[in-house]
Amino acid sequence: MRDVEYSYGVIEFESHEEILGKVLGKDSDRLKRELEEEMNTVFTSFSLATGTLNYKGEVLDLAYMRLEREDGSSFEIEIYEKSARSFSNTSPEDHYEFAARLIKALNPDVSIRGPRLIGLA
Numbered sequence: 001m002r003d004v005e006y007s008y009g010v011i012e013f014e015s016h017e018e019i020l021g022k023v024l025g026k027d028s029d030r031l032k033r034e035l036e037e038e039m040n041t042v043f044t045s046f047s048l049a050t051g052t053l054n055y056k057g058e059v060l061d062l063a064y065m066r067l068e069r070e071d072g073s074s075f076e077i078e079i080y081e082k083s084a085r086s087f088s089n090t091s092p093e094d095h096y097e098f099a100a101r102l103i104k105a106l107n108p109d110v111s112i113r114g115p116r117l118i119g120l121a
Contacts, residue, residue: 013083039105045066061080062079084103
């Protein structure tokens with residue numbers, strides 16, 4: 001039996017890095033196919049929702065994705081213009097690796113260097 005793990009991450013984007021715009025305006029089937037191809041994986045479940053978050057009176061555009069793989073691991077991410085929050089049922093190390101691959105798949109021009117995501121078990 002596998003131990004239950006859970007990790008949480010916060011990702012800050014550099015001012016020139018466009019991630020949210022790469023998701024907004026795409027339908028879920030197209031985005032799922034693109035990510036599966038770029039990440040060389042198959043998602044058994046893929047959810048995509050877009051909308052806004054009202055945070056302390058400031059309205060922020062957001063995209064929400066939930067991706068599940070055949071091994072049962074799942075990853076959720078809320079993407080905003082300047083940052084993202086992510087949740088996973090994996091170890092912090094696996095969470096970091098998946099988040100980095102996902103961000104790179106969404107925008108290949110992003111340079112993933114150093115710990116930009118903090119994972120907590």
